Amino acid sequence: MRKGFRRDKLREECGVFGIFDKDGHDVARMSYYALYALQHRGQESAGIAVNDNGTILYHKDMGLVPEVFNEVILNHLKGRIAISHVRYSTTGANSRENAQPMVIKYRNGQLALAHNGNLVNASNLREKLEEDGLIFQSTNDSEVILNLISRYSLICGKVEEAIQKMMQDVRGSYSILLLTPDKLIGIRDPLGIRPLCIGLLGNSYVLASESCALDAIGAKFIRDVKPGEIVTISEEGISSIEMDIKEESRLCIFEFIYFARPDSFLDGASVYQARLEAGRRLAIEHPVEADLVIGAPDSGITAAIGYSMESGIPYGQGLLKNRYIGRTFIQPDQEQREMGVKIKLNVMKNAIEGKRLVIIDDSIVRGTTTKRIIKALKDAGAKEVHMRVSSPPMKYPCYFGVDIPSGKQLVASISSIEEVRQLIGADSLGYLSLEGLLKTPVGAKCGFCSACFTGEYPMEVPGEGSKYLCGGKR
Amino acid sequence: MRKGFRRDKLREECGVFGIFDKDGHDVARMSYYALYALQHRGQESAGIAVNDNGTILYHKDMGLVPEVFNEVILNHLKGRIAISHVRYSTTGANSRENAQPMVIKYRNGQLALAHNGNLVNASNLREKLEEDGLIFQSTNDSEVILNLISRYSLICGKVEEAIQKMMQDVRGSYSILLLTPDKLIGIRDPLGIRPLCIGLLGNSYVLASESCALDAIGAKFIRDVKPGEIVTISEEGISSIEMDIKEESRLCIFEFIYFARPDSFLDGASVYQARLEAGRRLAIEHPVEADLVIGAPDSGITAAIGYSMESGIPYGQGLLKNRYIGRTFIQPDQEQREMGVKIKLNVMKNAIEGKRLVIIDDSIVRGTTTKRIIKALKDAGAKEVHMRVSSPPMKYPCYFGVDIPSGKQLVASISSIEEVRQLIGADSLGYLSLEGLLKTPVGAKCGFCSACFTGEYPMEVPGEGSKYLCGGKR
Amino acid sequence: MRKGFRRDKLREECGVFGIFDKDGHDVARMSYYALYALQHRGQESAGIAVNDNGTILYHKDMGLVPEVFNEVILNHLKGRIAISHVRYSTTGANSRENAQPMVIKYRNGQLALAHNGNLVNASNLREKLEEDGLIFQSTNDSEVILNLISRYSLICGKVEEAIQKMMQDVRGSYSILLLTPDKLIGIRDPLGIRPLCIGLLGNSYVLASESCALDAIGAKFIRDVKPGEIVTISEEGISSIEMDIKEESRLCIFEFIYFARPDSFLDGASVYQARLEAGRRLAIEHPVEADLVIGAPDSGITAAIGYSMESGIPYGQGLLKNRYIGRTFIQPDQEQREMGVKIKLNVMKNAIEGKRLVIIDDSIVRGTTTKRIIKALKDAGAKEVHMRVSSPPMKYPCYFGVDIPSGKQLVASISSIEEVRQLIGADSLGYLSLEGLLKTPVGAKCGFCSACFTGEYPMEVPGEGSKYLCGGKR
């Protein structure tokens, strides 16, 4: 959804991948394909760092994975261990400096770091470090984390110990991969807010944000990294340092609603099934008499199928996305704004004409896009349009990596459901209940963070007004 | 499907669009959005020609519409009348010379031409013209057509008369737009093999390969151009020269099966409905006991929904296409070929594990991709995979614009259905019957060409071995 | 001088190169280096066509030689015979269509043509051909020439005969290379207005616009092609058809003054020596008391050295050109126009401060640049600036390939010498006499066209007002 249709939509997070090769794989090329499978988690920049006999080589730049890398660059990135990263799209002249992995030299040699998540106390930590005379070259959380690890390495024998100390300082969400000259280390924050899993390709361990990256390269899923766990993969094999955690974990529920790729499994639950289930539950919670169920492409499709299954109302394709929108697409100008939706979405007039429609979307953020979609459906002859949303009203900003606009831009935080219904022009509007939503990740072995719906954050967060994004742009 | 997954798939045709402005529209920008809606008909090259006070300006190049045009170029293309073109992907060093519209000067001034279709006697015509001393700069049918029009203009008073004479010489499929300094002319071959329709945007007439281009720019559908008709749009309005045709028309049935965009209507029939209907009929013709119906993305999805509706077997998403494949994607090499399908298609393991699947695709060409897809489904735990194809076995090459490989590469032309089933590894295989297929374009006011299934061509064609493509590359 | 400093300067012509390999050379790569040596003759577009076993492959595009070609493209252009072309810079949206070589198919197979020069009767020929129903896709003279050759081939046994007939129809300047499936043919117009020479590389004959291209690839200079001569190089070796010409030849004198590369020899005379000689003669014709002679970079340098030698006034560097100006350089805007000269030329203040300068340039066209240069020199402390021009006042447009602006823009055509002196702000101004100029190509075995100084054209030309450029843009 780069420069695509739904501009008022949640932006994606970051994705990370790591591999410690023992089978003679081309680790850069494997990373390329794995990153490609994680591309939905970030389209702004991509990077791969490899350990080449103790020296870390890397390449990173703005753009999609196939734009950033070519054969020549991949061939240059020779090594046995690699970490890689894709980053979501922001604006800003100097965002190139924020591309990851971040590669540094410290007293014990080189380190590369790739990070998915957001620290809530990065500002404070940064200020403290600045008070000690440190300088910062980016606005990246990774730079804070690396500085902490470097500092603690002065008093710690092993990098894992320094990492443990760093984990006591930082608060927030983080799934981190670290590349040292001889180790690949994976770290997940104590609440497990962002996903991270372990796979095996032949005899080579891999770490990835989502299991879909394992599937892409043919690796076998082993297990999820536990909340607070530090996993070290080295020549000797895999070892782990676990943290003694009392609290239930808090995997971001939005991974299931929107972020993660449907073929992934997160902490034991299938994303696809969760979305199907959300649709089913929505049908139970908000039934309606209608002729056809359709999904808002692409993220509403699966829930729409679930709604259809449960309600018995036939599922159909009412809207298709034009697949050719690219970075350089010239947006219709002011006078042509009406054309916007029609150019980016293909309305199946024949399928919907004269029909009472149920349309499912995963969420409503500002409401403007939903309004245009409903207008396009009615223009094409839909008799009724019943909006169903496969998550509760989104009312609160996220401080853990999801780019949700601040309160006032969230239509549900300033309007009642009836007001939203009127605004978007739907004949009826139903949101999935929080209780319902939390039951959708069937089989999940974790708890969830649903603060964007409830405002109950799993830890103290900065005051409203500040805005935190993945990787620390502020 | 640029450099995408299904390399052994039928290639797309060309798309054309024309506008004669009477409302002050920016015709280049309108063409941009219309071409964008027709992008599925051709991704190799794009071009727009406008009439700027009697002078024809144009820009064309290799690439997708948003790659070929930018604001600066669009702003340069000022004029009241425009024709434009998208062309499918071929290889070849000099293909840039074949980009359209083709713009020429002849004794009566400038002419621009955009062409969708393929002449079967282009070679003969070319040879005859060469015998008269003419030179050719491209391998494009358009150059033959323009030479004929120019020659006949020596003895004809109006360009329409010259066009009529040209139409007596050429045989094959053609939907042509011509731009003269003061007219926009649309021509459809006597059998109506390729689609062409008329729309109205305010007071401005437009012509387009498919009605979806009208929807994109907000134009109203007026009617299809009739087989053999020459439609002239000028300052005076619209006028028409019809041909007295005895035969039933022969719209390419493959437009419904695969080419056209599902939201288009062709000669009175909805493409979406035709595909849904194909799925329904397939369910009747080839029922099977199963747990889930899925579609091969993207072209099998609609038929899969139809199959589900008719059979009562639930529809689900078993395969999703990775949307980020681009021109520069590095294909897995020989050793990694296994990874190919997994990188380009996301298999919804959770949806299909332990299930008996029906998978619908629009056609099987060489069979290699189908084989890999079925293997991926079984690897992911599908208990049974029943292949259903929403068209009959494809056995014969097309001479009218569809890039079907020659006989021996068409698996159905050299193998029995049972042999194909074994080759692709399906538990059962069923093709839609020709009778069934011909009933799918519900409400169509035309006959059909289905020669790729029957070998019964609507006119004499060159001997097997030659290969004809859209626009005449050979 | 791409987008460089002297915008009001004469534009360059085209350059051509051909090779018939008998030694196993990589003809595309040889062409690349030869074109690179001819780059000063044209920076707009470049192209190479090779004969690959009877099929002509080619690549051409807008840009400098190293921008148009890369290793992949060169490797693709396999063959034994090649012709190639560089074209000067014009503006115009569709100029890509005018890039050469032009490659066509006619009744006897394929032909490629590369052309340097300008036909004065192209318009008439074009009209006549259009009256016969022909169409034109470019505004290129080459298209006219190829059509004539094709037509005459109907009644001629050999292509050389058709060429002879073509040569009776066309009037103007032309040095042409033709590539047939088995021959390389070079043609020079009956007056020899544009240069063309023959070289030998091992056993392989080459043809080039200037001898510097032979030096670049290590080929030996054999002789110049004679006015009106058709040289055929084939498997059998070299053969020639000469024309019986009464008139003295008319090599463009501007090749010596400005166009050609100083290390080239044209029709027996050294360009370097001609420029040195021009400087010497200028010193004799227009002596002045001064302290330092400098040249306007780059074309005035050699004549400045000659002036110094003859006059005994020391030669020095007063102005150096900034070498980094490129296509994308942002020109200073209106308010910063003063900065223009200072950014593009480096004034050696130390060398000129307090001195009486003689500055030599090859010509004054509009006078605006000269004015700015003289101002810059005076600003830097020059006591006196004496302008000397190594050619006579340029008063008339050229119809044979030199892009000279029409009469009114030529300062010398509307002003007396004294008026020009005042306009440019020089303390004195002296032009080389025509008599002097014509003696500068020492040892030349040809006559000269000097119509731009005299208005005495060597053949009837179109009326003033029309503007003819190399290759026929109008």
Next chain:
Amino acid sequence: MRKGFRRDKLREECGVFGIFDKDGHDVARMSYYALYALQHRGQESAGIAVNDNGTILYHKDMGLVPEVFNEVILNHLKGRIAISHVRYSTTGANSRENAQPMVIKYRNGQLALAHNGNLVNASNLREKLEEDGLIFQSTNDSEVILNLISRYSLICGKVEEAIQKMMQDVRGSYSILLLTPDKLIGIRDPLGIRPLCIGLLGNSYVLASESCALDAIGAKFIRDVKPGEIVTISEEGISSIEMDIKEESRLCIFEFIYFARPDSFLDGASVYQARLEAGRRLAIEHPVEADLVIGAPDSGITAAIGYSMESGIPYGQGLLKNRYIGRTFIQPDQEQREMGVKIKLNVMKNAIEGKRLVIIDDSIVRGTTTKRIIKALKDAGAKEVHMRVSSPPMKYPCYFGVDIPSGKQLVASISSIEEVRQLIGADSLGYLSLEGLLKTPVGAKCGFCSACFTGEYPMEVPGEGSKYLCGGKR
């Protein structure tokens, strides 16, 4: 000399420019033109940082100034104060990280730094800082300098005080520009090894590596920054902190021989005059009977003119450089290596045939290029070739910013003059004496570092074997 001819030549240094606007200038655009004038000092990367109301905006990337910046980027860089940088060409995958200005945040806000020179104790300083837990993201000296300034700011009231402390730690050559939210600061190392001067444009102070950058934008030269001086330009005007230095300064003599642009003045001496003078002195020290003096383009031209003036032997152009060599030029391969010199240099055969030549170059590094040039001259018919070098034999590496290869690759460090003569194939060879050289910067108000000729470094340097470049790549 990007990818140009003389690959075994000294690489250029860096260039810096700064402006504090008080007249409403567009500081980014001014920086663009100034950097363009300094482009000869570095072609690898370019960058501009501006202070936009207290926030520092910047853009930097690999490439030439016109490649890195365009109108959009310049328009984005709004502010009142700017510093900018060009960097010489190195190889290395991650060199983008080393582009300057480096922009950081520390406890007192943002800082940007641009640096020309090389620290000899950067490694030690880096290690010490790493021992304190600091991390480094580049291999740039600038990062060390900024860390020191940041650390000292903890105990210093003003940034200038922190700078003074930093200057006590670092050893080596440095001309530094610092941009703070409200100041532009210029710093020159205590020996003044690298140049830095002050200019005035209207009421706005500017700082630049060379005076040619002042000329380019129309600024008036005020004075050179003194060795060890810290110049602060703020809203209040200009102020200065001078260091009490006992030693004579040590401006790099190679600036006069090769680096600086001839129209610049450094510490009071004209570069052009120094080169002319070097030629004159060479003529006195190493006279020879000859017919023509030529220069190796471009750096030998001025000295050749001087040699001619003194000796009375005429100056002429024997070699011209092909100006179109660009980044993407395809180098001749192994078999075509002979073509190399001929493609890149145009030999004026007519000028040199049968003549006894004196050829002047500024230095001989490895000797391979000189050898090829002399061969090309002899091939073109030169009777004798007498090589004269406008500097002494270069025998020792530079640790202060000049990229001189290590000892063994310097032909003069391993061979006698007679051996070098034989190697390069000259009929005689003469180097300018050190005494002679040191007299060439006429009027200079400084001493010189000539360690590359003498091995007498102005301070302790790291042991041979290490290699130090501008900005600290190692």
